[in-house]
Amino acid sequence: MGIVLLVEDNALLRETIKAYFEEIGFRVVEAQNGYEAIFLTKNQSFDLVVSDVEMPKKNGVEFLKEFRSFNADTPVVMMSGGSLFAENEILRLGANKFVSKPFSNMQDLVLLDTTAA
Numbered sequence: 001m002g003i004v005l006l007v008e009d010n011a012l013l014r015e016t017i018k019a020y021f022e023e024i025g026f027r028v029v030e031a032q033n034g035y036e037a038i039f040l041t042k043n044q045s046f047d048l049v050v051s052d053v054e055m056p057k058k059n060g061v062e063f064l065k066e067f068r069s070f071n072a073d074t075p076v077v078m079m080s081g082g083s084l085f086a087e088n089e090i091l092r093l094g095a096n097k098f099v100s101k102p103f104s105n106m107q108d109l110v111l112l113d114t115t116a117a
Contacts, residue, residue, distance in 0.1 A: 006029070041074075068093065080101060081100070
């Protein structure tokens with residue numbers, strides 16, 4: 001179906017989200033922080049980016065700003081369990097969707113048509 005870049009520092013949550021996307025037919029590439037994610041996005045294209053906001057090193061907002069400077073088209077879902085950054089600020093910076101953690105439905109993370117799987 002497509003390739004998802006999953007940017008999440010919490011290994012357990014990252015594995016849970018990865019399993020969901022793989023179950024619905026996506027291939028998942030993982031990054032633990034914004035630095036890894038920028039490196040990956042400069043060397044590969046993705047159909048969807050799902051990123052945490054609060055991460056060590058380069059946080060999700062810093063990643064989003066830099067990513068949008070060279071890629072305005074790839075859909076981005078940002079997720080946070082409580083952030084210094086407001087949802088409207090994250091959307092203004094270029095995220096297509098903001099999801100609060102904990103989310104009750106993994107489908108909240110999907111912005112693409114999953115019926116083609």
